[in-house]
Amino acid sequence: xxxxxxxxxxxxxHIFRDVRTMIILFGMPVMQMLLFGYxxxxxxxxxxxxxxxxxxxxxxxxxxRRIVASSYFQLAQVLDHDKEILDVxxxxxxxxxxxxxxxxxxxxxxxxxxxxxxxxxxxxPNTAKILVNYTTGILMSYIQELNxxxxxxxxxxxxxxxxxxxQMAGVYMFVPGTIAMLLMLICALMTSxxxxxxxxxxxxxxxxxxxxxxxxxxxxxxxxxxxxxFINAVTILLLGNFVFGxxxxxxxxxxxxxxxxxxxxxxxxxxxxxxxxxxxQIAMMVSMVALMLPTILLSGFIYPxxxxxxxxxxxxxxVPPKYFIIIVKNIMLKGTGMEYVWKETLIIIGFTMVFLxxxxxxxxxxxx
Amino acid sequence: xxxxxxxxxxxxxxxxxxxxxxDISFKIxxxxxxGFIGPDGAGKTTLFRILTTLLLPxxxxxxxxxxxxxxxxxxxxxxxxxMPGKFSLYHDLSVEENLRFFATIFGTTVxxxxxxxxxxxxxxxxxxxxxxxxxxxxxxxxxxxCCALIHQPVILFLDEPTxxxxxxxxxxxxxxxxxxxxxxxxxxVSTPYMDEAGRCDRVALMQSGKIMTIDTPQGIRxxxxxxxxAVKGRDMFGLMKILEGFPEIERSYLFGQSLHVxxxxxxxxxxxxxxxxxxxxxxxxxxxxxxxxxxxxxxDLTATRE
Numbered sequence: 001x002x003x004x005x006x007x008x009x010x011x012x013x014h015i016f017r018d019v020r021t022m023i024i025l026f027g028m029p030v031m032q033m034l035l036f037g038y039x040x041x042x043x044x045x046x047x048x049x050x051x052x053x054x055x056x057x058x059x060x061x062x063x064x065r066r067i068v069a070s071s072y073f074q075l076a077q078v079l080d081h082d083k084e085i086l087d088v089x090x091x092x093x094x095x096x097x098x099x100x101x102x103x104x105x106x107x108x109x110x111x112x113x114x115x116x117x118x119x120x121x122x123x124x125p126n127t128a129k130i131l132v133n134y135t136t137g138i139l140m141s142y143i144q145e146l147n148x149x150x151x152x153x154x155x156x157x158x159x160x161x162x163x164x165x166x167q168m169a170g171v172y173m174f175v176p177g178t179i180a181m182l183l184m185l186i187c188a189l190m191t192s193x194x195x196x197x198x199x200x201x202x203x204x205x206x207x208x209x210x211x212x213x214x215x216x217x218x219x220x221x222x223x224x225x226x227x228x229x230f231i232n233a234v235t236i237l238l239l240g241n242f243v244f245g246x247x248x249x250x251x252x253x254x255x256x257x258x259x260x261x262x263x264x265x266x267x268x269x270x271x272x273x274x275x276x277x278x279x280x281q282i283a284m285m286v287s288m289v290a291l292m293l294p295t296i297l298l299s300g301f302i303y304p305x306x307x308x309x310x311x312x313x314x315x316x317x318x319v320p321p322k323y324f325i326i327i328v329k330n331i332m333l334k335g336t337g338m339e340y341v342w343k344e345t346l347i348i349i350g351f352t353m354v355f356l357x358x359x360x361x362x363x364x365x366x367x368x
Numbered sequence: 369x370x371x372x373x374x375x376x377x378x379x380x381x382x383x384x385x386x387x388x389x390x391d392i393s394f395k396i397x398x399x400x401x402x403g404f405i406g407p408d409g410a411g412k413t414t415l416f417r418i419l420t421t422l423l424l425p426x427x428x429x430x431x432x433x434x435x436x437x438x439x440x441x442x443x444x445x446x447x448x449x450x451m452p453g454k455f456s457l458y459h460d461l462s463v464e465e466n467l468r469f470f471a472t473i474f475g476t477t478v479x480x481x482x483x484x485x486x487x488x489x490x491x492x493x494x495x496x497x498x499x500x501x502x503x504x505x506x507x508x509x510x511x512x513x514c515c516a517l518i519h520q521p522v523i524l525f526l527d528e529p530t531x532x533x534x535x536x537x538x539x540x541x542x543x544x545x546x547x548x549x550x551x552x553x554x555x556x557v558s559t560p561y562m563d564e565a566g567r568c569d570r571v572a573l574m575q576s577g578k579i580m581t582i583d584t585p586q587g588i589r590x591x592x593x594x595x596x597x598a599v600k601g602r603d604m605f606g607l608m609k610i611l612e613g614f615p616e617i618e619r620s621y622l623f624g625q626s627l628h629v630x631x632x633x634x635x636x637x638x639x640x641x642x643x644x645x646x647x648x649x650x651x652x653x654x655x656x657x658x659x660x661x662x663x664x665x666x667x668d669l670t671a672t673r674e
Contacts (some may be wrong), residue, residue, distance in 0.1 A: 059619070
């Protein structure tokens, strides 16, 4: 067992002494997490708006207050004339202008109808759309409240208001996806590179000629990454929780155990890749192209599997991260336990077995 | 040579259509310093890899210390030290750490066996904290040898240990091997440098996967029955041109600072050749008879085979 310990210690030296490896191991999780958290989500915070209130009554004041009080908007300017609107947009800071018509409260009370105009800066179409949706949402909820008080037959659909919240879902969704992608990448990429590096350097010849057994070499290579992968998983969960407020509803222990299972699966995939390739470059290419793209595109991470063409949906079944994402979503967001994720867990165990068996069969105790 | 350390019988190996080893049989005695000499592509590395159990032969069999290279590979792996063609060290580990690692994976410790490599290690010890990747070629070579020796092997396979190493380090390295031989370690060494043949107890000259001859360096020189005439002059190129036109000359080739010439018949003497060259108005030259070098023998053997 001393031989084995010496081997694992050597692996840690390789990892801690290589700056690139360290960056990938510890920089990538944090960077990816922040990237996906801040860049890819469409959530808007404190967008500058201007309000032009021709009425200035109790209703418009209350509406303005509610809009500005929400964390999405920040009141940049109060306008007095219509002609100011274009100027405000041209300056570029203000993304939306809300115009209340004159005698707003009066009209609303008497006719049950009042007009508000929402102008968005469509040079950024997505932002504009989202801002308009938010604003409508706030107005709707106010009118809904009025409705319950006065029971006036106003045509409003409160459901729409609720639906306009895909942004929040996005924030929650990327955490499971990012964990899956990072663990997959780091574990598979790093092990496949570290094994092929020994082949390239010629040290594999020496390891093979030594009394070390094949499984000792494989397990020794993998063990440090199980440990580091686990640290990564924890980092991502903590970042998700504290920076982005993504909750962990279910059992943390179950979540960590499932993560370790997924790490082991990714590692066995990495070993498989390395037994099939002889150079670091090819191993890296295979890991990047064959693992990263499917993980992003076919795992349900960003694009829902249900919306894909049938052929791609079948392809999704053989993308292991898909199952891990389902597990993580269930445990983290829905707070469900093992009884809801056992099927996916079994599938991942199955993948692990297949990859390990294949790599043990493929791993050569000789050179050719 | 009561017992053999290495025995091969009709060993062959091919990669696709290329015959890397073609029906090779030889015996190496215990404690011998045995050299395999031949150019790149002669099959030296393939042979070493079969003997170190890294490759399976296509035909024939080989034993190392009585163990079969195919069925008893584990035993062989325990007792042999191997130094692959490129010095396979971990570049990101220091000298000390490399040595420690190779001791550990063979289930031993550096302190237990340091006496085996003491003279060698003392030369690199001042740099023990340096990363192996930052060592010079000669130092890498010494470290690689240390690593191959640290588990006290009974047989040592050194695949081109002097390639890419400066002349001084090469000389030191062979002196080191000589000292090791006194510790009763069988040493198999391959090299493309003919001038290193003289350092071995016996050598095998290899070419295109075949062993052309096996003998002591002295014996190989004696096998060479032909006379070798060395021609020196200012205008070597001109001399070569002239020599090529002589029908009585079998072969002439550049060898260091001179041209080596062998005649079709044994009767051709230095004086004959001088006379012929003078006849052709060759400028400013000198001809003398010399004793053949291993390389002369190699060239002759290769040419005779063809």
